Amino acid sequence: QKEVEQDPGPLSVPEGAIVSLNCTYSNSAFQYFMWYRQYSRKGPELLMYTYSSGNKEDGRFTAQVDKSSKYISLFIRDSQPSDSATYLCATTNAGNNRKLIWGLGTSLAVNP
Amino acid sequence: SAVISQKPSRDICQRGTSLTIQCQVDSQVTMMFWYRQQPGQSLTLIATANQGSEATYESGFVIDKFPISRPNLTFSTLTVSNMSPEDSSIYLCSVSPGISYEQYFGPGTRLTVT
Numbered sequence: 001q002k003e004v005e006q007d008p009g010p011l012s013v014p015e016g017a018i019v020s021l022n023c024t025y026s027n028s029a030f031q032y033f034m035w036y037r038q039y040s041r042k043g044p045e046l047l048m049y050t051y052s053s054g055n056k057e058d059g060r061f062t063a064q065v066d067k068s069s070k071y072i073s074l075f076i077r078d079s080q081p082s083d084s085a086t087y088l089c090a091t092t093n094a095g096n097n098r099k100l101i102w103g104l105g106t107s108l109a110v111n112p
Numbered sequence: 113s114a115v116i117s118q119k120p121s122r123d124i125c126q127r128g129t130s131l132t133i134q135c136q137v138d139s140q141v142t143m144m145f146w147y148r149q150q151p152g153q154s155l156t157l158i159a160t161a162n163q164g165s166e167a168t169y170e171s172g173f174v175i176d177k178f179p180i181s182r183p184n185l186t187f188s189t190l191t192v193s194n195m196s197p198e199d200s201s202i203y204l205c206s207v208s209p210g211i212s213y214e215q216y217f218g219p220g221t222r223l224t225v226t
Binding site for chain 1: 113116143145153154155157160168204208212213214215216217218219220222
């Protein structure tokens with residue numbers, strides 16, 4: 001079993017839809033959770049960074065962590081064609097020498 | 113956050129040769145990381161490069177193949193040695209500034225080995 005599982009998609013939605021992207025993880029020691037967006041031929045860009053359980057909102061993006069279920073989510077409201085990209089989740093725990101454990105990434109296409 | 117640049121942005125190299133990739137950060141950072149990303153795949157950590165110490169390599173990556181330098185707190189290089197077509201990939205550097213755990217990435221170097 002991989003430490004972080006993420007459905008690679010592809011996911012295709014119409015413009016304006018609410019998008020839900022998800023990852024599960026196996027190690028209950030993971031405390032820090034990140035979502036990155038990667039456009040084609042670009043480096044990953046940090047979207048959201050959360051610690052422990054709870055929600056964090058930034059504009060149209062909401063990150064959610066449920067440590068009891070070992071489940072993390074990224075919601076995109078009012079999705080735009082410019083949101084079309086690959087979304088990667090990553091996690092780590094204190095003392096892991098800052099090494100991130102990555103999901104496979106989910107490819108998202110938002111159609112106008 | 114941090115602004116990171118990489119050189120070259122892309123290159124096509126012949127098998128058996130070596131390529132050195134440069135990573136420059138706009139602020140001083142202790143921890144830098146080098147990743148490889150195959151097309152359509154997630155990121156694979158090659159090594160962690162801390163200034164003042166030897167790089168720490170992940171399983172499957174060795175110093176003879178991927179020597180790393182970290183001469184100061186804003187710069188690092190990764191060399192891909194004795195290249196084969198299997199080394200064709202995107203190489204990314206990242207930094208983890210401050211006390212939190214997030215990483216910031218450079219734009220990547222797209223390497224093709226023929």
